Amino acid sequence: MPVSNSQPDRNNVQGMIMRGYTHPWSCHLIFKFATQPGAKGFIKAILPYVQSAADWGDDKPEMMLNIGLTFTGLKVVSKLTTSDLAGFPPTFKQGPASAGSQQSLNDGKSNIDTWVFGQTGKQVDCVVHVYGMDEPALNKLVKIVADAAVAGGLTEYLPIANGTKRLEEYATVPRNSIHFGYLDGIDQPALNWGNPDDPADLSAFLIGYPNNTSQPGPSQGNAGVFAKDGCYNAFRMLYQDVDTFDNFLDTNAKEIAPKLGLSIADATEWMAAKLNGRWRDGSPLELTPDKPNPELSHATAFGYSGDTTGMKCPFSAHNRVANPRDEVLSEPGLPPRLIRRGMAYGQPFNSKTASEDRGLIGLFLCGSLSNQFELLYSWINTTNFSNIFPNQQGQDALIANRSMPGADTSFTIPTSKGPVEIESLPQFVVTRGTAYCLLPSISTLKSIVE
Ligand code: HEM
Numbered sequence: 001m002p003v004s005n006s007q008p009d010r011n012n013v014q015g016m017i018m019r020g021y022t023h024p025w026s027c028h029l030i031f032k033f034a035t036q037p038g039a040k041g042f043i044k045a046i047l048p049y050v051q052s053a054a055d056w057g058d059d060k061p062e063m064m065l066n067i068g069l070t071f072t073g074l075k076v077v078s079k080l081t082t083s084d085l086a087g088f089p090p091t092f093k094q095g096p097a098s099a100g101s102q103q104s105l106n107d108g109k110s111n112i113d114t115w116v117f118g119q120t121g122k123q124v125d126c127v128v129h130v131y132g133m134d135e136p137a138l139n140k141l142v143k144i145v146a147d148a149a150v151a152g153g154l155t156e157y158l159p160i161a162n163g164t165k166r167l168e169e170y171a172t173v174p175r176n177s178i179h180f181g182y183l184d185g186i187d188q189p190a191l192n193w194g195n196p197d198d199p200a201d202l203s204a205f206l207i208g209y210p211n212n213t214s215q216p217g218p219s220q221g222n223a224g225v226f227a228k229d230g231c232y233n234a235f236r237m238l239y240q241d242v243d244t245f246d247n248f249l250d251t252n253a254k255e256i257a258p259k260l261g262l263s264i265a266d267a268t269e270w271m272a273a274k275l276n277g278r279w280r281d282g283s284p285l286e287l288t289p290d291k292p293n294p295e296l297s298h299a300t301a302f303g304y305s306g307d308t309t310g311m312k313c314p315f316s317a318h319n320r321v322a323n324p325r326d327e328v329l330s331e332p333g334l335p336p337r338l339i340r341r342g343m344a345y346g347q348p349f350n351s352k353t354a355s356e357d358r359g360l361i362g363l364f365l366c367g368s369l370s371n372q373f374e375l376l377y378s379w380i381n382t383t384n385f386s387n388i389f390p391n392q393q394g395q396d397a398l399i400a401n402r403s404m405p406g407a408d409t410s411f412t413i414p415t416s417k418g419p420v421e422i423e424s425l426p427q428f429v430v431t432r433g434t435a436y437c438l439l440p441s442i443s444t445l446k447s448i449v450e
Contacts, residue, residue: 007193007194008202008206008209008229009229010052010053010054010055011052011053011054011442012052012229012441012442012443013052013053013206013229013231013441013442014050014051014052014053014066014067014230014231014439014440014441014442015051015052015053015054015064015066016051016066016129016341016363016365016439017053017205017206017231017339017365017439018053018191018202019053020185020188020341021051021064021131021341023064023131023132023133024133024134025131025132025133025134025135025137025138025169026129026130026131026132026138026168026169026343026361027129027130027138027142027166027167027168027169028127028128028129028130028166028167028168028235028361029127029128029130029142029145029146029149029156029158029166029167030117030124030126030127030156030157030158030167030433030435031124031125031126031127031128031149031154031155031156031157032122032123032124032125032126032154032155032157033073033076033077033125033126033152033154034152034153034154034155035152035153036076036077037152038151038152038153038154039073039076039077039125039126039152039154040077040448040449041148041151041152042126042148042149042151042152042154043067043077043126043445043448043449044449045144045147045148045151045152046065046067046128046144046145046148047445047446047449049063049064049065049141049144050064050065050066050067050442050445051064051065051066051131052442060133061133062132062133062134062137063130063131063132063133063137063138063140063141064130064131064141065128065129065130065131065141065145066128066129066439067126067127067128067129067439067440067445068126068127068128068129068233068235068435068437068438068439069125069126069437069438069440070095070123070124070125070126070127070435070436070437070438071085071088071092071093071095071436071438072095072123072124072125073124073125073126073437074226074438074440076125077448078226078448079447080222080223080226081222084221084222084223084226085223086223087217087218087220087221087222087223087224088217088218088223088227089217089218089368089369089370090370091368091369091370091374091436092232092369092436092438095118095435095436096118096234096236096434096435096436097112097115097118097119097120097434101369101374101436103378104374104375104377104378104381105374105377105381105401105431105434106377106381106401106404107401107431107434108401108403108404110403111401111403111430111431112431114432115431115432115433115434116157116158116237116432116433117157117158117237117433117434117435118433118434118435122157122433124157124435124437126154126437127233127235127435127437128145129363130142130145142166146159157433165357167237167345167361168345169343169344169345169361177344178240178343178344178360179240179242179344179346179348179349179358179359179360180240180242180245180272180398180428181272181280182272182276182278182280182282183278183280183281183282183297184340184342184344185340186278186282186297186298186300187300187319187323188339188340189201189204189205189337189338189339191205191339196209196210196211196212196213197212197213198213198334199213199214199334199335199336199337199372200337203216203367204216204336204337204366204367204372205231205339205365205366205367206229206230206231206367207219207224207227207228207229207230207231207367208224208227208228208229211367213333213334213336213371214336214366214367214368214371214372215367215368215371216231216366216367216368217367217368226440226444226447227438227440227444228441228444229441229443229444230438230439230440230441230444231339231365231366231367231438231439232365232366232367232368232369232373232436232437232438232439233363233364233365233436233437233438233439234362234363234364234365234366234369234373234434234436235361235362235363235364235434235435235436235437236360236362236364236431236433236434237345237359237360237361237362237431237432237433237434238359238360238362238399238429238430238431238432239357239358239359239429239430239431239432240358240359240360240428240429241426241427241428241429241430242349242358243349243354244426244427244428245428246349248271248425248426248428249268249271249272250268252267252271252422253265253267253268253270253271254267256270256271256420259417259418259420260415260417260420266291269292273285273292274313274314274317274397274413275317275318275397275398275411276317276318276319276397276398277313277314277317277318277319277320278319279291279292279293280292281293281294281297282296282297282298282299283295283296283297283299284296284299284302284313284319285312285313285317286302286303286304286306286307286312286313287299287302289311289312289313302325303325303326303327304320304324304325304326304327305325305326305327305328308388309414310389310412310413310414311414311415311416314397314411314412314413314414315383315386315388315389315394316383316394316395316396316397316411317396317397317398318380318396318397318398318399321376321379321380321383321385321396322338322376322379322380322396323335323337324379324385324386327385327386327388328386328387328388329385329386330384330385330386330387335376335385336366336371336372336375336376337372338364338365338366338372338373338376339364339365339366340362340363340364340365341363341365342360342361342362342363342364343360343361344358344359344360344361345357345358345359345360345361346358346359357432359429359432360429365439369436379396380395380396380399380400381395381396381400381401381404381407382395382404382407383395383396393408394408394409394410394411394412395407395408395409395425397411397425398428398429399428399429400425401427401431402424402425402426402427403427409424409425410422410423410424410425411425
């Protein structure tokens with residue numbers, strides 16, 4: 001099927017692609033299929049609850065879900081032939097633990113061996129994202145999904161029955177906040193329609209429409225028909241080491257407070273902001289470099305090209321790396337964008353919950369795993385996206401994998417009183433599992449169970 005210029009039908013697109021849900025309760029269930037009939041029966045049973053991107057007006061669903069299939073999963077359930085399947089991009093086919101993907105993700109073998117899901121031996125075929133307006137609504141739909149999984153003979157990773165918990169968000173940290181205390185969910189691509197040169201256009205994310213920046217695919221043949229109106233989801237479970245993060249802030253705040261003429265409390269917030277590029281209240285360093293400004297918490301209209309010294313926002317601050325905006329890039333073109341639909345999981349860190357698991361359930365949506373998600377990840381691990389600071393490469397200060405061979409884990413924070421030099425940043429975030437899913441269109445999901 002050739003790529004099409006006509007506007008996508010929202011009724012055919014899974015809802016999370018086109019909008020962020022505001023349901024405060026969610027649960028993410030991760031499965032391996034056993035047989036084709038079992039897998040099809042499972043999808044058929046939960047299909048009535050799939051939420052599309054159509055406007056729900058005043059009739060907000062109490063409970064709803066979206067379904068992702070990995071390449072191994074769609075091989076089980078689709079009618080595609082081997083030659084059709086060859087049309088999918090290698091990154092999707094080979095999966096996140098493959099050598100190719102690991103060149104960007106750089107999780108390292110010893111980390112991958114500890115993943116809860118997603119590596120050889122723990123193959124993921126399907127991820128179901130369930131949302132509820134309250135706990136009973138969530139539990140009701142989770143039970144429907146879990147019962148259908150049992151009936152279809154599926155294996156579930158992270159089931160409650162194992163004594164571990166599923167990946168759940170129970171609004172345990174304030175909505176739109178994440179562990180480490182930052183406001184999240186601020187900047188998202190605009191998802192306008194009709195500009196194939198815009199990396200924030202919906203066509204950069206939905207498969208089957210021309211976009212020159214991310215080139216979503218497959219767009220040809222039976223694979224193109226199957227994938228049209230779908231979108232990829234790099235689903236990543238990321239542990240956040242709050243203890244290490246807090247200790248890092250404490251230790252460094254005490255050291256730098258006298259140099260900067262700040263109180264220890266203000267130096268702590270300053271350091272947290274320099275790692276991220278926004279203050280913990282969300283206000284961007286570029287617009288308010290000296291102190292947080294809650295009025296700018298959701299500000300998105302700014303760039304970095306006027307800050308070539310990094311005096312306002314360090315070059316390797318997470319937000320500057322993950323979306324360099326108008327920064328001059330090493331390769332010509334605009335930076336890729338991601339739709340982020342993630343949320344915190346686990347209880348807030350305190351002395352009683354210290355040993356519990358917590359972190360980010362990362363849903364990174366894109367039309368091309370390699371041109372968007374993995375390209376950004378390679379920038380996160382090496383900050384090689386721009387030549388403007390030739391002597392300051394380093395890594396994303398907040399989330400990079402420090403164990404990557406040859407990693408420069410130093411962090412330089414330019415200030416008017418001379419640079420603050422951190423010799424080696426700790427590992428704040430540890431990957432617990434990854435799955436590359438296709439969020440197929442609703443017509444494709446229906447065709448699977450016909
Ligand atoms: C536990 C891990 C992570 C933490 C704690 C974290 C934290 C944050 C925070 C606090 C923001 C600012 C809020 C916002 O703009 O919505 C942000 C923005 C962002 N993050 Fe992350 N993040 C994490 C993982 C990732 C990963 C793995 C990626 C990409 C592969 C990523 C990509 C982005 C992008 C693209 C933005 C928006 C930047 C902008 O448009 O200015 N993040 N992140």
